Amino acid sequence: MAESHAHHAHEPQDAHGHGGDHGHGHPELPFWRKYIFSIDHKVIGVQYAVSALVFLFFGFCLMALMRYQLAYPSTPLNFLNGIFGERRWQSGFMTPDFYNELGAMHGTIMVFLAIVPVLVGGFGNFVLPLQIGAPDMAFPKLNMMSYWVYVPGGLIMLASFFTQQGAAASGWTAYAPLSVIAKNGETLWLLGMVFLITSSLLGSINFIVTVAHMRARGLSMFRLPFFVWAQLVTSFLLLLAFPPLEAAAVLQLMDRVAGTSFFLPSGLVVSGSALQVAGGGNPLLWQHLFWFLAHPEVYVLILPALGIVSEVIANNIRKPLWGYRTLVYSTIFLGFMSFVVWAHHMFMTGMGTTMSTFFQATTMIISIPSVIILTCLLLSLWGARIRYTVPMLFALAFLPMFGIGGLTGLPLGLTTSDIHLHDTYYVIGHFHYVVAPGTIFAVFAGIYYWFPKVTGRKLNDFLGKLHFWPSLIFINMVFMPMFFQGMAGVSRRLYDQTQYHSGSGVHTLTQISSWGAWLLGLAQLPFIYNFFASIFVGQKVSDNPWNATTLEWAAPSPPPHGNFAAEPVVHRGPYEYSVPGAAQDFSPQHIA
Amino acid sequence: MTMGLPCEVKAHPITGIYNGKFAVWLFLASEVMLFGALFSALVLLRAGAASWPHGYTVLNVPIGTLNTFVLISSSVTMVMAWASLKVHDFAKGRQYLLWTFLLAALFLGLKLALEYYPKFQAGHTPGHDNFYGTYFVLTGLHGLHVVGGMIVIGYFLWPGAHLWHENPEHYTNRIECTGLYWHFVDLVWIFLFPTLYLL
Numbered sequence: 001m002a003e004s005h006a007h008h009a010h011e012p013q014d015a016h017g018h019g020g021d022h023g024h025g026h027p028e029l030p031f032w033r034k035y036i037f038s039i040d041h042k043v044i045g046v047q048y049a050v051s052a053l054v055f056l057f058f059g060f061c062l063m064a065l066m067r068y069q070l071a072y073p074s075t076p077l078n079f080l081n082g083i084f085g086e087r088r089w090q091s092g093f094m095t096p097d098f099y100n101e102l103g104a105m106h107g108t109i110m111v112f113l114a115i116v117p118v119l120v121g122g123f124g125n126f127v128l129p130l131q132i133g134a135p136d137m138a139f140p141k142l143n144m145m146s147y148w149v150y151v152p153g154g155l156i157m158l159a160s161f162f163t164q165q166g167a168a169a170s171g172w173t174a175y176a177p178l179s180v181i182a183k184n185g186e187t188l189w190l191l192g193m194v195f196l197i198t199s200s201l202l203g204s205i206n207f208i209v210t211v212a213h214m215r216a217r218g219l220s221m222f223r224l225p226f227f228v229w230a231q232l233v234t235s236f237l238l239l240l241a242f243p244p245l246e247a248a249a250v251l252q253l254m255d256r257v258a259g260t261s262f263f264l265p266s267g268l269v270v271s272g273s274a275l276q277v278a279g280g281g282n283p284l285l286w287q288h289l290f291w292f293l294a295h296p297e298v299y300v301l302i303l304p305a306l307g308i309v310s311e312v313i314a315n316n317i318r319k320p321l322w323g324y325r326t327l328v329y330s331t332i333f334l335g336f337m338s339f340v341v342w343a344h345h346m347f348m349t350g351m352g353t354t355m356s357t358f359f360q361a362t363t364m365i366i367s368i369p370s371v372i373i374l375t376c377l378l379l380s381l382w383g384a385r386i387r388y389t390v391p392m393l394f395a396l397a398f399l400p401m402f403g404i405g406g407l408t409g410l411p412l413g414l415t416t417s418d419i420h421l422h423d424t425y426y427v428i429g430h431f432h433y434v435v436a437p438g439t440i441f442a443v444f445a446g447i448y449y450w451f452p453k454v455t456g457r458k459l460n461d462f463l464g465k466l467h468f469w470p471s472l473i474f475i476n477m478v479f480m481p482m483f484f485q486g487m488a489g490v491s492r493r494l495y496d497q498t499q500y501h502s503g504s505g506v507h508t509l510t511q512i513s514s515w516g517a518w519l520l521g522l523a524q525l526p527f528i529y530n531f532f533a534s535i536f537v538g539q540k541v542s543d544n545p546w547n548a549t550t551l552e553w554a555a556p557s558p559p560p561h562g563n564f565a566a567e568p569v570v571h572r573g574p575y576e577y578s579v580p581g582a583a584q585d586f587s588p589q590h591i592a
Numbered sequence: 593m594t595m596g597l598p599c600e601v602k603a604h605p606i607t608g609i610y611n612g613k614f615a616v617w618l619f620l621a622s623e624v625m626l627f628g629a630l631f632s633a634l635v636l637l638r639a640g641a642a643s644w645p646h647g648y649t650v651l652n653v654p655i656g657t658l659n660t661f662v663l664i665s666s667s668v669t670m671v672m673a674w675a676s677l678k679v680h681d682f683a684k685g686r687q688y689l690l691w692t693f694l695l696a697a698l699f700l701g702l703k704l705a706l707e708y709y710p711k712f713q714a715g716h717t718p719g720h721d722n723f724y725g726t727y728f729v730l731t732g733l734h735g736l737h738v739v740g741g742m743i744v745i746g747y748f749l750w751p752g753a754h755l756w757h758e759n760p761e762h763y764t765n766r767i768e769c770t771g772l773y774w775h776f777v778d779l780v781w782i783f784l785f786p787t788l789y790l791l
Contacts, residue, residue, distance in 0.1 A: 140597075212604070
């Protein structure tokens, strides 16, 4: 094994598709084993990241369509009649059913097919084994399986658009009983979800065992980069929070196909006629099971992003992160607490004031570690000689954006103010600030930061800045108006807001928001071009172009199969920048 | 390829277990959450129901009891299989593994022929009411776990048996992991039986 490492390390690596030089006395894998059904964590990581970015783009397109309906509900677009067909687009207008499909699938795709896979499957898979100095994940075949279970899950979700009755249309939360009596797309949604849950289960087991068992010599838990800690806690959340959703999906599937009534109360009347089921079910049961997953899921969406941002910030402030241990302890506490806050999504369901009070208290408690983490990152900037690289710009923008997202959550976590804000655009603004200019900016920071490790080439700086500044402006143009719309009382799932007094009063804001979204789409063009062009013509850089300290930069770029030329040994903590007396301003973990 | 990853067969010095065993424990933790959610759903539905029959008035307690013994026996043979492999007696280990497989099949056979089939005959389908709904979902999901266990045991009995001759320690470890899972499936039934049949 050691011999094959050394052998590979000196071979010029080929990042773009074909196998490079064959036959150095060591059988090369065929193309399909090396790039399609690969068991190499780096290939799987890239597969995850690319698939997830495609889904991210697709999810964005769904929303761009919805934004037209919201901004111009009475201006027909006749050329779309033929493209979308009678059921979805009639005489120039999107049908309400199609609008609901787009809404439900936008949420589902973004959360389950784009963000989680890119953060955990993509960055986690590629970076984590490198950062802990491991040759691969603990279970390479399981890793491959996890990706190839995710793909059919995604395809089932997408395929539901092309069925006769269309995709799921009951929101990404699939609230019962609406979802139980919904059309067939919902069944496909549930099946797709079972695949995605299985995929993340396999992935999370793999990550935890890898971190526990595969760390390089000398790499104790408190020498781990914060990114690894974030992934570890995330894996526990995925491991323990997803199964209840699987249970809920099974129950809802039974309700839909086997005629049970777990979520159907007695005496339900649909379209004027009584539903012929046994009844006696409980719609709130679905919400409890769903949010038991979906609140920890929020932290699944944000913790790896915080991990990425911490790496980028540590590297660009050229001094140690402020409060590394505090960050770690806060993250662990956050992980625990995230299991006991779920019902703050349900204050308005009539579950009772005692329950609400409990969940309001836990929600206020969980905001403490989040604030501590953000504070540590902000204090890290204090007095630093900041390098304004493109990844750093995204990481810096992440901080206030995530801050806005977090702070606007407080009024939603308090039962009294939630009465007014519940289910309005304010909620949409709040969680999008966390996930869009928050997590997605962290994803961009990560892409710009680790691209040289994946390809051996750097993304273009000018195009990066051309991507960053417009994105920052337009993404705020999309989501900032939503807070005001929400406070004006605009309900979040309306097909035509102008039909309502609350909506028609703030319609200009809706239009600003829509234009922001479309311009945000345009602002991604420099990135898309930069991404593909740089694979081939990007500036070639050394193995450690950012002068970073963590172990992934000790491996060649791109790292060969088996990762390291020689097994690395770790001598120090992850962020030893500007150590007094050191020859250079960074002291890599693996250099004695 | 992936030979020679750390802790694939030997225990890790700090955790004291090898990769596979760690993974199975984590998997079982997620299984606890899965069945935990379903048990919680049962409690919530039953607590809120206008009427809910006592299990012993509608379910076949004698067959359930017999099946409990069948499953416990299969857990015993599972341990015996692992213990035999530990002392390098492959023939005996395989024999016990076969017994485990057959007992699992007997459990499913009794369940399907003497419980599910008569209930469907009598029109007591999952849609009949939430009692039968939860009964079929919980026992059905448990049954699927038994089938999954049979597939794994069958694999190590027949196509996967050659691993013993290549790396007996690795094979023994895999039987240990299978056993952990099998005991969990058994344990779920130990909870299911009183909850559904006796209360």
